[in-house]
Amino acid sequence: MKHFTYLTCTLVVACMVAAMVGWSMAAGNFLIPVIAIPLGIIVVLACRAQVGIVVADEREKRIRSKAALRTLEVVVIGGAIAAIILYSYVVSIPLTPIITGKLFNNDDGTQSMTIAEYKPGNVPGPQTLVRSKTISDLNAMNESEAMTYCTYVREGFSENENRGLAGMTLGFILAVLLATFGAFYLYYDRKY
């Protein structure tokens, strides 16, 4: 088997396994990944065993090792920067939307409140206003107003929180990647 054929087989097997795992997750059948993933690995290893001389070529090996190392460096550095930028949306004050609540004492003795959301990093004002809601009587708040009151802050920060979550996920993936690299490094360090 030629090396290109082996790569094609690996790609086809990976696509099939991914499709089966995806389908089984959607269908709620968790037995399929347990069978499909080891089966896929066995097929790929069997194909690899059939590959001729090219896999053993030392120049190819060195090229792959260098390419893998450079990829790791680029991904880790770029990923770390991206993760920090994404997570900064959670902790950075200039990137956080400004949400204010103002209480007013009405002439009839009731209290009203205006909740307003302003664009991040700007001075609150009419030009930077994103949305606002006035609850006319706080003590006689209806269901719609109560929901608005409850969800206003959550909705305002949700975009930032999603970015923060993406940043943390990316950071976790990078940590796993580095840990895997470290584990293989130690393994080969002991082996050679």
Next chain:
Amino acid sequence: MKNRIKVLRAERDMTQEQLAELVGVTRNTIISIEKDKYCPSLKLGYRIARMFGVGIDEVFTYEEDKDGPAADNDE
């Protein structure tokens, strides 16, 4: 690292493809070694020398780089 693979091949009327097959690498590797772009492993160096029926020092000659030994095959 300088080498005389091209000369030794020519003397034996051997193509790069034939040498590659005999020592168990690809033709690209032989091309890269001949052009001094790739420094082969000691194992491959010995296999090539044995294939030509000569000593390894007759095939490869070590020359110190201007940038020092660490610069070998660094990029």
